[in-house]
Amino acid sequence: MNEYTRREEVRATFIASAILVLCIAVAVLRLVTVEGKLVPDPVARRQAEESEARLAPARACAVAGEQLIAEIEVFKKLAKSARMPDPGEEAVEAPKAPPPRARRNAPAPKPREPDRQLAWASAQPSYKQAKILAGCREATEASVGVRASATPAWDAIAAAAAISPPGTAETEQFEAAKKLLSLLSDIPADKVAQATKDAEAAFRATAERDRERANTAMVREPLPQGVFSRRVAVSVGVGLTVCALLISYLGVRAASMRRLATLLPLRDAVRSGRPGVQAAEILQTAAAHNSGEPGIVIGAALGGLSAALLAPKDADLFVAGVMAGLLIGLGGQWAFRLAIGASRWRARAIELAEVEKPAIPIVLVLSGVKPGLEPEFIQFLRSLPPADAAAAVEKLASQAEERILAAADAGATFQQGRLPPG
DSSP states (O other): OOTTSOHHHHHHHHHHHHHHHHHHHHHHHHHHHOOOOEEEOHHHHHHHHHHHHHHHHHHHHHHHHHHHHHHHHHHHHHHHHTTOOOTTSOSSOOOSSOOOOSSTTOOOOOOOOOOHHHHHHHHHHHHHHHHHHHTTHHHHHHHHOOOTTTHHHHHHHHHHHTSOOOOSOHHHHHHHHHHHHHHHTTSOHHHHHHHHHHHHHHHHHHHHHHHHHHHHOEEEOOOOOOSSOHHHHHHHHHHHHHHHHHHHHHHHHHHHHHHHHHHGGGHHHHHTTOHHHHHHHHHHHHHSOOOSOHHHHHHHHHHHHHHHHHOTTOHHHHHHHHHHHHHHHHHHHHHHHHHHTTTTHHHHHHHHHHHHOOSSOHHHHHHTSOTTOHHHHHHHHHHSOHHHHHHHHHHHHHHHHHHHHHHHHHHHHHHHHHSOOO
């Protein structure tokens, strides 16, 4: 900035800068503090659903534990009816002594063989419950911990579940039933049943707690991701407004330097006896509109602020608002310049005259231009060559001076006419 910078330009630059700082500060604050709307926590809901899903298997395990106790007792009774040997014994024992013979040379009675069909039929319910419980151990121990009293029963149940289903041969079925009886007959099944009940209760309590939490837990919905990341979009928008301010400032500086380069050499014209050249150039320079682009600065600031307030969740709209504001501000700035026209020409010419102090008083030249005809006079002055423009300005100043002198003479004559004789 220098002495050739107009007061209007300085004032417009200051106002635009202040509006920019305030608007962008509010916009950025709104953009960085905005949060998504509150929505039910999907993690809590998913956890509640998973807890609910674990209830049915836990209940099935608890029921299987109770049923296994009953089925083992039934299995043991039916095993006796099927003449199955006790665990560890052979299926058919040889008699220690031959039974007494009723008659001489009569054949010895044969021992009764086990009922192989009944053996496997009586073992199947226990086998079914063992298969169910074998898959319950991991979840049960994870819920209630490993219980030493139930470990032997769990091991036996796992071994029983590992027995391959026999084929249709009675011998295979009998061997499978005998092996199953040896594994399950003396296990502490009540310990397993109690563990599964406790696990079910723990799962139910967890499910209720997770359900209550899912009904009340709320989280912020993530902000939408646009073309740019949120940080980049805010940075781009702020950068555009700063660039607009820099362009406006450089425009003001360039115009003031251009006025300096134009008017400073004309001071020599005054010394060479051509004062009209300097005065004419002052008038033409004053006719130019203000430099700088305060309109785009204010437009960018207001556009960014409007976008941030109306749609703070979408940072891309902040960039779009700033860019739209640049165009709208530029259009508004030129509309304002066209609206004021040459209404500020006289004040600008006087302001330049205060700096240059021309030999021909600018006020004399301006007094020769009728109010309302400023645009026509400026157009006329610009159409003339420099020498003719200087002559026209000198003539206007001379005419204005003559009018002033004539008015002064007329005033003096009028005053003399009113003086009393004597």
